[in-house]
Amino acid sequence: MSGSLTIVGLGPGDVDRTTPIVAQVLREATDLVGYATYLNRVPLGEHDQHRHASDNRFELDRARHALQLASEGRNVVVVSGGDPGVFAMAAAVFEAVATGEPRWRTLPIRVEPGVTAMLAAAAEVGAPLGGDFCAISLSDNLKSWTTITRRLEAAARGDFVIALYNPASKSRPHQLGEAFALLRQWKAPGTVVVFVHAAGSKDAAVHVTTLEDADSHVADMRTLVLVGAASTRVLSREGTTPWVYTPRSEEVAGCARS
Amino acid sequence: MSGSLTIVGLGPGDVDRTTPIVAQVLREATDLVGYATYLNRVPLGEHDQHRHASDNRFELDRARHALQLASEGRNVVVVSGGDPGVFAMAAAVFEAVATGEPRWRTLPIRVEPGVTAMLAAAAEVGAPLGGDFCAISLSDNLKSWTTITRRLEAAARGDFVIALYNPASKSRPHQLGEAFALLRQWKAPGTVVVFVHAAGSKDAAVHVTTLEDADSHVADMRTLVLVGAASTRVLSREGTTPWVYTPRSEEVAGCARS
Numbered sequence: 001m002s003g004s005l006t007i008v009g010l011g012p013g014d015v016d017r018t019t020p021i022v023a024q025v026l027r028e029a030t031d032l033v034g035y036a037t038y039l040n041r042v043p044l045g046e047h048d049q050h051r052h053a054s055d056n057r058f059e060l061d062r063a064r065h066a067l068q069l070a071s072e073g074r075n076v077v078v079v080s081g082g083d084p085g086v087f088a089m090a091a092a093v094f095e096a097v098a099t100g101e102p103r104w105r106t107l108p109i110r111v112e113p114g115v116t117a118m119l120a121a122a123a124e125v126g127a128p129l130g131g132d133f134c135a136i137s138l139s140d141n142l143k144s145w146t147t148i149t150r151r152l153e154a155a156a157r158g159d160f161v162i163a164l165y166n167p168a169s170k171s172r173p174h175q176l177g178e179a180f181a182l183l184r185q186w187k188a189p190g191t192v193v194v195f196v197h198a199a200g201s202k203d204a205a206v207h208v209t210t211l212e213d214a215d216s217h218v219a220d221m222r223t224l225v226l227v228g229a230a231s232t233r234v235l236s237r238e239g240t241t242p243w244v245y246t247p248r249s250e251e252v253a254g255c256a257r258s
Numbered sequence: 259m260s261g262s263l264t265i266v267g268l269g270p271g272d273v274d275r276t277t278p279i280v281a282q283v284l285r286e287a288t289d290l291v292g293y294a295t296y297l298n299r300v301p302l303g304e305h306d307q308h309r310h311a312s313d314n315r316f317e318l319d320r321a322r323h324a325l326q327l328a329s330e331g332r333n334v335v336v337v338s339g340g341d342p343g344v345f346a347m348a349a350a351v352f353e354a355v356a357t358g359e360p361r362w363r364t365l366p367i368r369v370e371p372g373v374t375a376m377l378a379a380a381a382e383v384g385a386p387l388g389g390d391f392c393a394i395s396l397s398d399n400l401k402s403w404t405t406i407t408r409r410l411e412a413a414a415r416g417d418f419v420i421a422l423y424n425p426a427s428k429s430r431p432h433q434l435g436e437a438f439a440l441l442r443q444w445k446a447p448g449t450v451v452v453f454v455h456a457a458g459s460k461d462a463a464v465h466v467t468t469l470e471d472a473d474s475h476v477a478d479m480r481t482l483v484l485v486g487a488a489s490t491r492v493l494s495r496e497g498t499t500p501w502v503y504t505p506r507s508e509e510v511a512g513c514a515r516s
Contacts, residue, residue, distance in 0.1 A: 143389075
């Protein structure tokens with residue numbers, strides 16, 4: 001009896017944005033491991049499945065639990081929202097393998113990608129990630145605030161479009177405001193800022209503003225914040241939220257700034 | 259007769275990584291517009307469809323053509339590989355709207371995200387994007403090499419994991435070698451470098467090396483290159499390519515470096 005471990009991402013919001021291969025892997029699993037919010041999004045499988053729900057902390061413990069089940073011969077799927085490799089469970093599983101039982105290294109482990117939140121958020125508002133971009137998690141649960149500020153500064157100096165994951169939670173209400181304050185030192189007041197709530201779902205909501213006017217309290221745990229590059233532009237539409245896009249061509253961006 | 263325009267991403271490689279909603283949009287389209295390589299990946303629709311294939315240049319012309327068709331009442335889908343918002347067609351469409359006919363602004367335009375190449379590449383090798391990361395296109399067709407080097411330096415100084423899109427083509431054989439040379443000025447020789455060819459397809463191939471040893475000639479047009487952060491680690495396996503992952507926790511990374 002040989003078990004397996006597959007780490008999957010459900011994609012954003014609705015089930016019709018989960019890839020067919022992930023849907024198949026989920027149907028065939030004997031055990032699903034993950035944060036309860038994500039497990040609740042998984043349709044019931046073809047046969048009895050054990051669902052091991054947890055809260056969204058203790059990622060390493062959850063990873064070890066999944067590896068243990070796989071080593072006992074179960075076909076285990078670790079479930080993340082979005083993409084499992086972006087601020088989610090995949091890194092925790094490999095860290096658990098590296099620091100865990102030697103036999104875990106011989107398990108068949110596989111990662112199945114998904115649409116990560118920043119892609120869904122960008123799609124809601126147009127094409128803000130059209131140029132070079134970076135993704136930074138504002139959570140300082142796993143890294144220092146010093147590291148985060150260093151990266152915000154580097155991202156600003158490089159004029160990347162910046163996707164801010166985990167901008168706020170009940171236990172971390174101040175990070176986003178501090179991040180905006182830092183970014184205002186290096187980026188123009190008129191830099192485009194977009195808040196996207198619940199991207200890729202029926203509850204999706206978009207708020208387009210500027211760095212100068214951005215109010216960090218607009219963000220909650222389900223919000224993805226995008227901070228534009230110098231060339232990112234707003235295209236107004238009558239009666240609805242504007243489009244936001246970052247031209248790929250520098251010539252066009254240059255004209256827009258002049 | 260009111261037309262529409264939807265910009266979709268097929269995801270990487272195989273059709274089972276295209277989201278169901280994109281598959282549905284493709285089936286319902288009257289007209290598909292895109293680079294021939296991507297159009298050839300789209301299964302035949304339920305009814306006759308006009309397929310407007312082009313080469314992979316002249317993105318703005320292609321965008322204008324799609325907008326014109328939509329304004330004539332067609333249900334047009336613009337097809338990209340991966341995600342349409344990442345170094346692909348979505349930005350070109352909004353740029354064409356901004357600079358084009360006023361009536362194009364009133365068209366129902368929608369973007370449907372997909373799994374972009376770096377997520378598929380990361381999944382092939384483990385979880386290299388586990389920490390903060392950035393995406394840089396090495397193509398200088400649309401931006402200056404000065405902008406690219408500025409971003410490479412910023413990404414290195416911020417210790418981001420770096421995903422390099424468009425690392426090489428026949429007309430641009432030297433960019434990746436120059437990028438490695440630049441990164442060697444700022445990043446340790448042992449920094450993990452991963453070449454992933456044809457991520458997410460049956461032809462997928464992974465090559466794990468270090469910045470010191472990285473040979474730019476390994477890359478072709480279908481390659482995605484990942485350059486690790488200081489904390490990115492290699493987890494060897496017997497008889498196969500190693501896993502690569504970037505721990506989310508700094509404490510663990512700190513231990514590994516000591």
